[in-house]
Amino acid sequence: MSLPMLWFILIAVLWTGYLFLEGFDLGVGMLMKLLARDEKERRVLLNTIGPVWDGNEVWLLTAGGATFAAFPLWYAALFSALYVPLTLVLVGLIFRAVSIEYRGKVASERWTNAWTWAMALGSFLAAFGIGAGLALTTTGLPLDEHGDRVGSWHTFLNVYAVIGGLAVVGFCLVHGAAFVMMKTDGEIRRRARDFAVRLMPVLLLPIVAWVLIVQVDNGKWWTWLPILGAVAAVAFAWISLKAGEEKRGFLGLAVFIVLGVAAIFASVYPTVLPSTLNGAWDLTAQNASSSPYTLKVMTFVAAFGVPLVLAYQGWTYWVFRKRISTANIPDAHTIVAQVGDGRYADGAAD
């Protein structure tokens, strides 16, 4: 196996890790508006991802950084061509991150409500934008021979971008609901199950469409195999969730996303970003990659780093393995200035 091929696989692994992990916490972010009915339920949802979301988001930074290091021409072409949508992704991610930390810091309805919207919309924007970007790197952008975009800012807006955006949003919602089923108890758990079972076939349609489009355009005969596997996994997930077997359902979704992403990346290989203007200008794993020396150095780093990350992140999930419910959520804590007239004591009761 050549080094660029190895790194192509590693990038695919990083994106899979990202979609699998941040998939559910982006989903939970959106579900805070769709699924929760009162403040305590919203806090239950937020606390299911509270300890882990930041670690999950680093998968995105790592995927971006690794693309920069291993395939600088791919990174440069893709990120600059998608300038406006990525700006919106950044805004979404910023609001989402800040919302998680700041939402509970002031006990007022206006404050928490504003941050819930920031969380839900930020999660949606990030999921949609990342999905659109990933779809476009498989279906192509109007690039010239240098990898620079030809045409104006909105050339990215096409049917593939919309399918990709909806694909990731849909997957995140289903995955998020399955995660909520697994991590919570009580009314919210039941509602998450209804949501997942009822809407899964619709919400996962776009991602299936994306996989099939890529397969029909570029697939090899053997890339049908992961697709068949993914379909079997998703059917298994649906049946399991319906039966209330949450862990099995979640596992099914995990296998689904692993095989789905594998099918997409395997189909397009060796192309990493096609030019829609001229096939000779396609960026491929070979012509977009860093030098063998750099790839070798990065291979050692990844061989050491990735298993380590998996080990301690896995441990985190084990530490926070217990279910939570509204009964576990303590009352909000009012923050009042500590001054001599005893105002604190008055304002403290909730």
Next chain:
Amino acid sequence: MDALDIARWQFGITTVYHFFMVPLTLGLGPLVAIFQTLWYRTGEEHWLRMTKFWGKIYLINFIMGVATGIVQEFQFGMAWSDYSRFVGDVFGAPLAMEALLAFFIESTFLGLWIFGWDRLPKKLHLGVLWAAVIGSILSAYFIIVANSWMQHPVGIELVNGRPRMNDAWAVFTNNTALVAYPHVLAGSLAVGTALLVGIAWYHLWRRRVDGVDSVDAEGRVIVGDHPEVPGRDRVDYSVWMKSLRIGAVVAIVAGIAVAITGDQQAKLMFQQQPMKMASAEAACENGGALSILTIGNLRSNSCDDVTTLIQIPGLLSFLAHGDFDTDVQGVADLVPIYQERYGTNLPDDPRLGARAGQEISYVPLMPVTYWGFRAMIGFGIISMFGGILAWWLTRKGTVPTATWLMRLGVAAILLPFLANVAGWIFTEMGRQPFVVAPNPTGIDGVFMFTAAAVSPGVSAGEILFSLVTLTLVYGALAVVEIGLLTKYTRAGVPSAMPELVHHQPTPEERKKADDVLAFAY
């Protein structure tokens, strides 16, 4: 303004903003970890309260650093695609390693710390905080390595006009990075300690004007308590007094470390980027005197328009070379050297747009470098003396009741922030017109003009859109963050410890609620 100018403003604004959060994270993190270690060792309540309170402030700030950090990584590809293509083989590696080897540790273990109170065994809970703090310190190293490569490219060969890494060890032990890294860490510690001193000063002052603490005839503190105000007990006094004293001492140490490392860095920079240092001095002619005040039209960037009014003979030579009589090269001398080595005009490449073939100005914007250099040093020195003053004024156990002194103490929190920002603006603007500065003793041809780095396919309008959007978002969030920090600061320790306000759960309740604890959000 064209795409290049807008992209530079955007990089400047987003980076300076990001670097308000970063040094506080780097500086406060180790202090919180030390407080928790002391609590673990001694079991004394004030260390626990210090951990909780300063930990809360740390987290309110940390998240903003996370949120704005993603913008930094994406921006290289989005707005600076030709830069990314040129440097990717070398520069991408430390960025990827930062994410994989450092930021993962920082984020994962911080999540464990936030939610791990009372859930993880005490020793392990302390361990995860240390892991997160070490992760952040490690992360700074990778970023400094990346930045230092732009200041002083090493470990490379030139293949097809692009630098290729051939010696990773050289990149990661770049002498520019090895002197910049401790300088940045010491500067960050100055930021963290100024916050400790300023906020602790406020609370000790509050306790005095509220009549909680008083002083005897010799000015020694008499500690009191106000049971009707939650958290205003005797332990609370220890929290603030210890924070202030530790903050002041570490601020002094950090100040000295900043000066020493800054001096080493300057000496290196005189060799590596002589033009940056000459323009920091607005030094037109060769000489050895350090300018205290240079007037005239620095903005014109022309040597005919500036006059040095006050100077200290020999000091510049000392800063650059360690003796008092070796001359330092001035701008007038350096320009022809640069022109001969790196050309007089930008290449006539259509990818440079309207800037193709333009004449290159090798002199960085002198008002920025001259005043940036002085602001960095000036604010740094004042801040360190603030630490000495705070230490002296509190020697009898508390602060004076003077309101203006308290306000000064709180305002002084800003000083090391400003010094940090000025330092970065100086060092990055002083590198212009290069984005990758040439290494005078390195390989010819490994340098890049900033004008050639911007994304050729991205329009000025797009970059303006993101500049306006990000600036508005950042501005709004700055208001929110400062508002929250103020609120939590005024509320004191109970802001981070609801248990001081609400009723204390009995051991049985605690047992029943075993799964409940530490839901932070």
